[in-house]
Structure formats: C-alpha cells, structure tokens
Amino acid sequence: MxxxxxxxxxxxxxxxxxxxxxxxxxxxxxxxxxxxxxxxxxxxxxxxxxxxxxxxxxxxxxxxxxxxxxxxxxxxxxxxxxxxxxxxxxxxxxxxxxxxxxxxxxxxxxxxxxxxxxxxxxxxxxxxxxxxxxxxxxxxxxxxxxxxxxxxxxxxxxxxxxxxxxxxxxxxxxxxxxxxxxxxxxxxxxxxxxxxxxxxxxxxxxxxxxxxxxxxxxxxxxxxxxxxxxxxxxxxxxxxxxxxxxxxxxxxxxxxxxxxxxxxxxxxxxxxxxxxxxxxxxxxxxxxxxxxxxxxxxxxxxxxxxxxxxxxxxxCPLPDDPAAPAARTPSPGPSPAVRARGLTFRYGPRAEPVLSDFSLTLADGDHLAVVGPSGVGKSTLAALLAGLVPAQSGTVELAGTTVTGTDPAALARLRVLVPQEAYVFTASLADNLRYLRPDADDRTLTAALDTLGAGPLARRLGGLAAPVTPAVLSAGERQLIAAVRAWLAPAPLVILDEATCHLDPALEATVEDAFARRPGSLVVIAHRISSALRARRVLVLDGDEPLLGTHEELLARSATYRQLVGAWDGLPVPPGRAAARRS
The missing domain is CATH 1.20.1560.10 (ABC transporter type 1, transmembrane domain)
Structure with a gap:
C-alpha cells in the first residue's frame, strides 16, 4: 500500500x-x-x-x-x-x-x-x-x-x-x-x-x-x-x-x-x-x-x-487499490486455466517415469500447492505445465491453448514461471521490473514493490532508477525482484517453482498472499509446507499415485502429507495409518 x-x-x-x-x-x-x-x-x-x-x-x-x-x-x-x-x-x-x-x-x-x-x-x-x-x-x-x-x-x-x-x-x-x-x-x-x-x-x-x-x-x-x-x-x-x-x-x-x-x-x-x-x-x-x-x-x-x-x-487493502488485486473466486468455464491429460514423462527411454498418465485440471482463479519429497518430480511438473519441456505422451492446455507447438511469445502471454534460481539482469531496478510489463508506470512499480514486501529492498538499492548488479545481490533479493516482476506480468497463470526458498517465512507468506490476491491462477511448488496451508488445494507427489485435495482431506488420506506437516509444525504423525488412495 x-x-x-x-x-x-x-x-x-x-x-x-x-x-x-x-x-x-x-x-x-x-x-x-x-x-x-x-x-x-x-x-x-x-x-x-x-x-x-x-x-x-x-x-x-x-x-x-x-x-x-x-x-x-x-x-x-x-x-x-x-x-x-x-x-x-x-x-x-x-x-x-x-x-x-x-x-x-x-x-x-x-x-x-x-x-x-x-x-x-x-x-x-x-x-x-x-x-x-x-x-x-x-x-x-x-x-x-x-x-x-x-x-x-x-x-x-x-x-x-x-x-x-x-x-x-x-x-x-x-x-x-x-x-x-x-x-x-x-x-x-x-x-x-x-x-x-x-x-x-x-x-x-x-x-x-x-x-x-x-x-x-x-x-x-x-x-x-x-x-x-x-x-x-x-x-x-x-x-x-x-x-x-x-x-x-x-x-x-x-x-x-x-x-x-x-x-x-x-x-x-x-x-x-x-x-x-x-x-x-x-x-x-x-x-x-x-x-x-x-x-x-x-x-x-x-x-x-x-x-x-x-x-x-x-x-487490509482498499477494494480497488492498484497494489491490491481483487480476491479471486474460481470460475470454472469451458477453458480452465490448466488442463493436463495423460501426461507421462521420463528423463530417458529406459528410465522410470517421473509422471505416469498424470491428469490435472486447474480452474481459473485456483490456488494449488504442489508438495512432496525432494526429487519426486515437482519441478518437472512445473516445467511441463509451463511448456518448457515436452511430455512423452499426453497434452497440456493453458486457457484452451495447447502448449506444444505454441509460439514462445504467445506462450509467454499465458503463463509466467519463476524458478528457484531467479534471473536478474544488470540494469535499473525499474527495467528489471518492467521486463514482462513494459507499460507499467513508476506508481504501479512502487505499488507492486510495497505489496510484495520489497519496498525496503528498493529503498536500500536507491529507488527505481538505481542500477542493479546481480552479483552483489543475495539469492533472496534476486528472488524478491523476480517475484515482483512476475506479479506485474499480464499472464493469467503464475507458477512459483520454489521461487521463495531463500526468503524468510514471514516474507514468503507476504509474497504468496500477494500472488493469491492477484487476478488469475497460481501454482506453487512448495519449499515449505506452510505454502500448502495457504493454498486452496494441495497436490501431493510421493512417487506413487498423486493425491489432490484440501489440507484437511490430505491429512486424513496421505501418510506422506502427514509426515511433511509434522516435520514442519512438530505435529505427531499417527502411527500405522496407511495413505488412502483415490480410486
């Protein structure tokens, strides 16, 4: 604000x-x-x-x-x-x-x-x-x-x-x-x-x-x-x-x-x-x-x-403040934000599939967190949804457009992916923020910085006109600049692939809450289980059959999810409870 x-x-x-x-x-x-x-x-x-x-x-x-x-x-x-x-x-x-x-x-x-x-x-x-x-x-x-x-x-x-x-x-x-x-x-x-x-x-x-x-x-x-x-x-x-x-x-x-x-x-x-x-x-x-x-x-x-x-x-933003996108209500229509059908992906012809016959539908305005052990395929799923890698079989559609064969410029208008290693280039802070939205004025940039908790960083750097040197920024500072850039992007789908892992939990919550209020859909590859607690739905990948549900549903159905939650919050994991799988 x-x-x-x-x-x-x-x-x-x-x-x-x-x-x-x-x-x-x-x-x-x-x-x-x-x-x-x-x-x-x-x-x-x-x-x-x-x-x-x-x-x-x-x-x-x-x-x-x-x-x-x-x-x-x-x-x-x-x-x-x-x-x-x-x-x-x-x-x-x-x-x-x-x-x-x-x-x-x-x-x-x-x-x-x-x-x-x-x-x-x-x-x-x-x-x-x-x-x-x-x-x-x-x-x-x-x-x-x-x-x-x-x-x-x-x-x-x-x-x-x-x-x-x-x-x-x-x-x-x-x-x-x-x-x-x-x-x-x-x-x-x-x-x-x-x-x-x-x-x-x-x-x-x-x-x-x-x-x-x-x-x-x-x-x-x-x-x-x-x-x-x-x-x-x-x-x-x-x-x-x-x-x-x-x-x-x-x-x-x-x-x-x-x-x-x-x-x-x-x-x-x-x-x-x-x-x-x-x-x-x-x-x-x-x-x-x-x-x-x-x-x-x-x-x-x-x-x-x-x-x-x-x-x-x-x-507690004002309803039409430029720094406070309106709260999103899912509105499923004929063209969901994401529709993945029958995806199978492996990193070699004889390798075990990372995803096998995977399907997912994400309504416009939805907020999904993807959790699971390290190496289970969460970042691979993000790359597949963003159209960065092709699947061996299956299709991915963004707002009704099949990502395979779509021109990169057209694909960029549909989604923005923020990876764990954020990219910041040598130029002014304003140039970095306008990379995906060249028409944004200074007032809009300042509002976005304040909304995502990056105002102190901008002032420490010297303002919007200050030069940005990536080598002297910390990993967290680069992630914060990349997050503001993505928040400003006009693309209706944002994918955060552990894009806040170098931020402290309080600032991570501020960033994710800002994206949650942003018009469009949000997929968060979770670095902390707290990201799942903020999401509307959670997808659990654990090397077996993926499970999709709310936080409360997955606590009852997924042993993996209970272990993740327990490891984060110190909650006891009920012994002897097998994960209930969907039919």
Whole structure:
C-alpha cells in the first residue's frame, strides 16, 4: 500500500462526515475569536485608554478581550465533541476492516489465523485514531488561529500583515518540501523495528538449533546488524527535527524579528505604540504557536498516522487499490486455466517415469500447492505445465491453448514461471521490473514493490532508477525482484517453482498472499509446507499415485502429507495409518 491509499482512505473518511466537519469548523471559528480580537483590543486599550490618560476606557477594552476569551473557551469544549463525531466512526470502520481481513484469511481454504491481526486491532488502529484526531486538531487550529492573526494584523496595518506573511509562507514551504523525506525516514524506522523484532524472534525460537549447529556468532551478528540498522534509522528520524526547527525559525520567529527591527520605521509612518504592541501579540500568541503546533503535530503524529495506516492497508487493502488485486473466486468455464491429460514423462527411454498418465485440471482463479519429497518430480511438473519441456505422451492446455507447438511469445502471454534460481539482469531496478510489463508506470512499480514486501529492498538499492548488479545481490533479493516482476506480468497463470526458498517465512507468506490476491491462477511448488496451508488445494507427489485435495482431506488420506506437516509444525504423525488412495 502506497501513500495514495492512505490519502484516499483519509479523504473518504472526511468526505463521509462532511456535516460533522462543518460543525467542527463552525465551533473552531468561534474558538478563534480571541485570536482575532486580542491584538486589536489591546491596541485600542493602549492608544485610546492608557496612553490617552483614560483608565476606564482602557479597562473597558480589556474587559471586552476577557469576554472574547470566555467565548473562545466555551467553544473549545464543543470542538472536541465535534471531533469525536468524526474520529470515532473512522476508528470503528478501520477496526471492522482489520477484523474482516483476518477472518477472510483465517477461513479461506488453506488459510491460517494471523496473530499479527491482534496487534493491528489493539495497537495500530488506536495509533491511527489518536493521530488522526491530532491531525484534525492541529490543522484546523493552524488554519483558524493563523488566519485570525493575519486578519487582525491586516486590520491594524496592512504593511505589518505583509511583513509577517512573507516569512510564514517561506517557513511553510520549507516544511512541506521536507515532508516526503520525513515520511520516508519514518517508514524506514518502522520497518527497521519490525525487522529487528523478526530477527530476534527467529533467533530465540531456534536457539537450540543455533547451538547445535554452532551458529551463535552468525546469528548474533545478524541480530546486531538489525539493531544497528534500527538505531541508525532512529537517529535519522531525530535529525529530521532540525528541519522542523528551521521552518519554525523562519515562519514563527523571523516575523517577530522583522517587526521589532521595522518598528521605528513603522512608527515614523504613523503606526501607534498600541498598534505595534497589538501586532506583537498577534505574532507571539497567535501566529507563532499555531505554526509550532502544526509543524510538530504533522511532523510527529502525522507521519506516524501515515506509516501506521499504510501498514494496516498492506494487509487490509482498499477494494480497488492498484497494489491490491481483487480476491479471486474460481470460475470454472469451458477453458480452465490448466488442463493436463495423460501426461507421462521420463528423463530417458529406459528410465522410470517421473509422471505416469498424470491428469490435472486447474480452474481459473485456483490456488494449488504442489508438495512432496525432494526429487519426486515437482519441478518437472512445473516445467511441463509451463511448456518448457515436452511430455512423452499426453497434452497440456493453458486457457484452451495447447502448449506444444505454441509460439514462445504467445506462450509467454499465458503463463509466467519463476524458478528457484531467479534471473536478474544488470540494469535499473525499474527495467528489471518492467521486463514482462513494459507499460507499467513508476506508481504501479512502487505499488507492486510495497505489496510484495520489497519496498525496503528498493529503498536500500536507491529507488527505481538505481542500477542493479546481480552479483552483489543475495539469492533472496534476486528472488524478491523476480517475484515482483512476475506479479506485474499480464499472464493469467503464475507458477512459483520454489521461487521463495531463500526468503524468510514471514516474507514468503507476504509474497504468496500477494500472488493469491492477484487476478488469475497460481501454482506453487512448495519449499515449505506452510505454502500448502495457504493454498486452496494441495497436490501431493510421493512417487506413487498423486493425491489432490484440501489440507484437511490430505491429512486424513496421505501418510506422506502427514509426515511433511509434522516435520514442519512438530505435529505427531499417527502411527500405522496407511495413505488412502483415490480410486
């Protein structure tokens, strides 16, 4: 999920509550009455009262200011009530979105409960609610308080208003220009914290294996690297506070300096002492605090809001977001995505067949995982389905097209195969990603990178325009780039042949879930049994008769599958249970 999704969801939340927002704006206008009148009333009290020797007149003007302050204080309570009418429904909708996504993933065929959904619901949603409310308050506070101060300054003396407005605009421009970099650093800080948590959890969960393999130094070094990365990201975020200070200095303090330096000149042009004092009040109690609150609020809570909501939307995407393909529903038709009939394949005329009279039908939108012991023929099946090798007998059809004899360019439009050894060529990252989809714009590429969890890798490389050198990439990094490239491809069938084996389990789940939501069909040659648990159907190859079914069905019917599941999850394999074979 990119920032566009955050902006769109925020706009939808505000647009749906236009009446409550109008009420909030109305009370904010009343609340700004003291900011509008303070400088003017003080100027009148000084010029018409105290300096003129009329004490009663001066006190009357100050009494009017006290009344204005009371009116503003009464309106403040109403603004918070109006704020709740906007924020709380948004929080409820976001919580419902998280719950629906968690239930969908847990109840779909092959799905598993997502423990991270609890953190999203109890922690991240609350962060979004609090920072959303804070953003509304600081934004409307700045608009009304700064606007009232500038109007008051203009009423006192237009030239003073111009002297104050110029540095204010410059300070705001500096802050706005730095916001994208601030958001990027805040996002990197959050991701570094997540990666540190994953590395620490993995090390703690596998400490016995680490000790048994003598890999303590390697694991400690990895965790130390994550700690250093997280600390560096935090220091960078802290340094960005200097940019906020610069914008505050320009927009908040510089107008005061300018007014004080120009005061003698202004007085010679007829500005009274009361007007100078009133202008100082407008700047010091109206304009400067409003800008300070805006910069600190947006630079702190606003960035946390954007990054946290972005994390939520990555797992609970908007229905038509370009980074979130719609959930696929199998729709069997006259031309299934894959139809293999009577396939027999052997690697030599006298060799034992790897597959014998094998048949498989895969409906459009289906999600199949292929599991089995090493060397049983899983990658061979992937190559046969992709049309890379011919079978000795039998046929393979993709969307009704027989792969044998089909032009390679036409075949590439029907399927994309990602092998275990991912191919990445020397060029820019964007060129690598556009290899199968040349018309993809930068926004689409960025959305795909974020969807498959490759955003941190892209930023580490230097962005879409950064050069990619395959030799300096790890096997996992090459696999991740190849996965994003395949996800972008227009082909309706994707075959992942152990294409995520060098990724950690969490990132592998992110990649496979992204492909599962992608329109089309998916075949995963599983490296881990967890891939089977995410699939809608599972095909077990064990050198005997292949078995096809759901996870629950195969647990009851296949001893091989039970052993694979037990080896992964530590589940006991029921003794003495032979695999039930289909007739």
């Amino acid at each position: 990119t920032g566009s999704g955050v902006r769109r969801l925020t706009w939808q939340a505000l647009h749906a509550r236009r009446r409550d927002l109008s009420r909030l704006a109305g009370w904010s206008l009343v609340e700004s009455v003291p900011a509008l009148l303070s400088g003017y009333l003080v100027a009148r009290a000084v010029d018409d009262g105290f300096l003129a020797g009329r004490l009663g007149t001066g006190l009357a003007w100050l009494a009017a200011l006290a009344v204005a302050v009371l009116v503003g204080a009464a309106a403040t309570g109403r603004t918070y009530r109006s704020l709740g009418a906007v924020v709380e429904p948004f929080r409820d909708e976001l919580a419902a979105r998280v719950v629906r996504a968690a239930l969908r993933d847990a109840t779909r065929p092959g799905g598993r409960p997502d423990s991270a959904a609890v953190a999203r619901l109890t922690h991240q949603v609350e962060i979004v609610r609090d920072t959303f409310g804070g953003l509304l308050m600081v934004t409307r506070g700045f608009l009304f308080a700064a606007g009232a101060a500038l109007i008051g300054l203009f009423a006192l003396a237009p030239v003073v208003a111009a002297l104050a407005a110029a540095p204010l605009v410059v300070g705001l421009a500096v802050f706005v220009a730095a916001l994208p970099a601030m958001a990027g650093h805040q996002r990197a800080y959050v991701r570094a914290g997540e990666q540190l948590g994953q590395a620490a959890a993995t090390a703690l969960a596998g400490h016995r294996d680490v000790l048994a393999c003598g890999a303590q130094e390697r694991v400690v070094a990895e965790v130390e690297r994550r700690v250093s990365a997280q600390a560096a990201a935090e220091r960078t975020v802290a340094r960005m506070a200097a940019v906020r200070s610069v914008s505050l200095g320009i927009g908040g303090w510089l107008p005061l300096v300018v007014l004080l330096l120009a005061a003698p000149w202004l007085v010679t042009r007829g500005l009274t002492a009361g007007a100078v004092l009133g202008a100082l009040i407008y700047l010091s109690t109206g304009l400067q605090p409003a800008l300070h609150t805006l910069v600190q609020g947006v630079g702190g809570g606003g960035l946390r809001y954007a990054v946290t909501l972005e994390n939520i939307l990555r797992t």
